[in-house]
Amino acid sequence: MPRDNRGLRLTWRVLSTATALAIGLAMLFPLVWMVATSVKPEAEIVSFPPRLLPDTFTLENYAAVWERLPFTRLFVNTVIFAGTVTVCSLLLDSMTAYALARLRFRGRGVVFVLILVLLMVPFQVTLIPLYDLLAGLGWINTYQGLIVPRLTNAFGIFFLRQFLLSIPRDLEDAARVDGASELRIYWRIVLPLAVPALLTLGLFHFMYNWNDLLWPLIIGQDSTRQTLPAGLALFMGQHVVEYGPLMAASVLTLLPVVVFFIIIQRRFVAGIATTGIK
Amino acid sequence: MLPTLAVLAVFVVWPMLQALYLSFTDYQVFSPARWIGLENYGRLVSDPAFGNALVNTLYYAAVTTPVSVGLALGLALMLNRRMPLRGFVRTAVFVPVVISLAVVAIAWSFLLDPNIGLLSHWLSEIGIVSEQGWLRDPALAMPAVMAVGVWKNVGFYMVMYLAGLQSIPAVLYEAARVDGAGTWPRFRRITWPLLSNQTMLIVIMAAIATLQAFDQIFVMTRGGPFFRTETLVMMTYRVGFKEFQFGYAAAVSWALVALIFVLSMLQFGYFRKRAVTY
Numbered sequence: 167m168p169r170d171n172r173g174l175r176l177t178w179r180v181l182s183t184a185t186a187l188a189i190g191l192a193m194l195f196p197l198v199w200m201v202a203t204s205v206k207p208e209a210e211i212v213s214f215p216p217r218l219l220p221d222t223f224t225l226e227n228y229a230a231v232w233e234r235l236p237f238t239r240l241f242v243n244t245v246i247f248a249g250t251v252t253v254c255s256l257l258l259d260s261m262t263a264y265a266l267a268r269l270r271f272r273g274r275g276v277v278f279v280l281i282l283v284l285l286m287v288p289f290q291v292t293l294i295p296l297y298d299l300l301a302g303l304g305w306i307n308t309y310q311g312l313i314v315p316r317l318t319n320a321f322g323i324f325f326l327r328q329f330l331l332s333i334p335r336d337l338e339d340a341a342r343v344d345g346a347s348e349l350r351i352y353w354r355i356v357l358p359l360a361v362p363a364l365l366t367l368g369l370f371h372f373m374y375n376w377n378d379l380l381w382p383l384i385i386g387q388d389s390t391r392q393t394l395p396a397g398l399a400l401f402m403g404q405h406v407v408e409y410g411p412l413m414a415a416s417v418l419t420l421l422p423v424v425v426f427f428i429i430i431q432r433r434f435v436a437g438i439a440t441t442g443i444k
Numbered sequence: 445m446l447p448t449l450a451v452l453a454v455f456v457v458w459p460m461l462q463a464l465y466l467s468f469t470d471y472q473v474f475s476p477a478r479w480i481g482l483e484n485y486g487r488l489v490s491d492p493a494f495g496n497a498l499v500n501t502l503y504y505a506a507v508t509t510p511v512s513v514g515l516a517l518g519l520a521l522m523l524n525r526r527m528p529l530r531g532f533v534r535t536a537v538f539v540p541v542v543i544s545l546a547v548v549a550i551a552w553s554f555l556l557d558p559n560i561g562l563l564s565h566w567l568s569e570i571g572i573v574s575e576q577g578w579l580r581d582p583a584l585a586m587p588a589v590m591a592v593g594v595w596k597n598v599g600f601y602m603v604m605y606l607a608g609l610q611s612i613p614a615v616l617y618e619a620a621r622v623d624g625a626g627t628w629p630r631f632r633r634i635t636w637p638l639l640s641n642q643t644m645l646i647v648i649m650a651a652i653a654t655l656q657a658f659d660q661i662f663v664m665t666r667g668g669p670f671f672r673t674e675t676l677v678m679m680t681y682r683v684g685f686k687e688f689q690f691g692y693a694a695a696v697s698w699a700l701v702a703l704i705f706v707l708s709m710l711q712f713g714y715f716r717k718r719a720v721t722y
Binding site for chain 1: 519522523530535536537538540542544546547550551552559599656663666681697700708
């Protein structure tokens with residue numbers, strides 16, 4: 167046992183810290199490689215043997231991103247898609263969650279069971295009929311086609327319902343006695359109380375849609391409506407060799423999410439922890 | 445609440461049922477759907493491509509689920525202790541969770557490139573050589589996409605395990621220490637049983653997620669080489685959106701739903717029987 171001896175104990179600590187550090191660096195390795203490659207000149211990228219760090223620093227790949235890819239367009243599309251879906255979904259999810267958690271109405275049980283069932287069904291199964299439906303509406307390759315089917319989702323409703331059930335009713339009852347309407351109670355009392363849960367869910371929604379591949383790949387037919395992951399994945403298929411600009415574009419795609427994550431890390435991780443303990 | 449239900453009904457429930465209906469039809473986009481009963485499902489049974497995709501999906505899930513969950517538990521146990529750099533390592537392990545798998549898979553393909561990829565070069569230095577390149581080698585492509593899948597998700601499960609570990613009362617460990625229990629008995633008798641709820645949730649979530657593997661496979665191999673990495677979602681995409689056989693693709697996607705449902709129920713039943721409470 168290491169605790170029997172101070173020297174052994176120290177070795178043990180150094181060893182375990184070194185292991186942890188190695189694991190951390192290994193996890194970051196692909197990202198480091200991505201960033202390092204994005205600032206290497208073309209000649210260094212294709213040289214053998216490959217090396218991690220660049221000899222010469224250059225930003226030419228970043229300039230090339232805008233020449234090779236409709237990057238601004240893709241970026242704007244991704245912001246519109248992920249942003250609108252997040253905001254609208256929070257509104258609709260929370261209204262439904264409020265109704266399910268607080269109001270008594272006929273069919274409430276049925277609706278809740280339906281939502282639980284939807285929680286289990288993978289979205290891929292709806293892909294083909296949804297495409298068919300949107301094609302019928304003429305919504306393929308449009309923003310509404312991308313956004314509208316994602317306006318609400320079962321997970322969001324379920325998550326917020328559980329949260330609302332955990333906050334006391336007293337405040338709402340007081341407002342009700344004062345004659346406030348249900349809409350007013352929802353807007354002025356319930357929503358402010360639910361802010362922590364809304365933030366967590368908002369992050370989930372934003373991250374999920376920003377990163378999603380399959381859906382924008384199918385609904386966005388060309389770069390005027392594709393998002394960054396779909397656009398880059400397809401670019402990769404067409405131009406295998408141009409790794410420099412591709413890595414630069416990847417860095418630019420991942421950067422907002424990583425920065426966002428580091429800022430709100432604590433809340434985000436706490437959010438995952440609470441979804442785990444139901 | 446009504447608009448939410450309308451969105452769910454039109455864009456989730458209706459397409460689901462529509463998928464079920466389409467799976468009984470011969471529908472090739474340019475001609476109207478024609479009812480053919482169980483023919484698509486009959487075709488599934490005899491289609492070697494479907495058998496292949498099913499085996500690949502199960503193989504992928506059977507390897508990545510236990511590996512991710514096991515690693516996540518190990519990391520959580522390690523990072524639950526006080527140690528230098530703990531915050532950094534936790535963040536490093538978690539960062540892959542928040543970024544786009546499709547985008548980072550581009551960097552992975554590059555790392556594994558036989559000529560200019562750094563990882564492929566390092567591996568060949570220690571004797572693991574792949575002449576054709578990892579992603580073009582029928583024997584190695586699957587392990588490569590599996591490794592990327594584990595890398596991406598392990599941080600998420602680690603955070604869930606950390607939350608579980610923190611909910612175990614410290615008193616139990618103190619009591620065990622007084623009784624002279626060593627590290628392994630403390631883990632075996634306290635930590636593991638008290639994490640069983642967490643483990644159940646994580647295993648079921650991980651299994652559902654792995655059965656839907658798509659993003660990194662689409663980017664890294666497109667299901668190749670020789671369909672060695674074609675999963676059920678990948679096959680749905682190919683049959684539906686490359687070959688435009690909507691009816692048959694719907695049947696493939698329903699097969700995935702059935703698989704996920706049956707496996708989740710089996711796991712749930714298995715863990716229920718072994719549930720532990722102190």
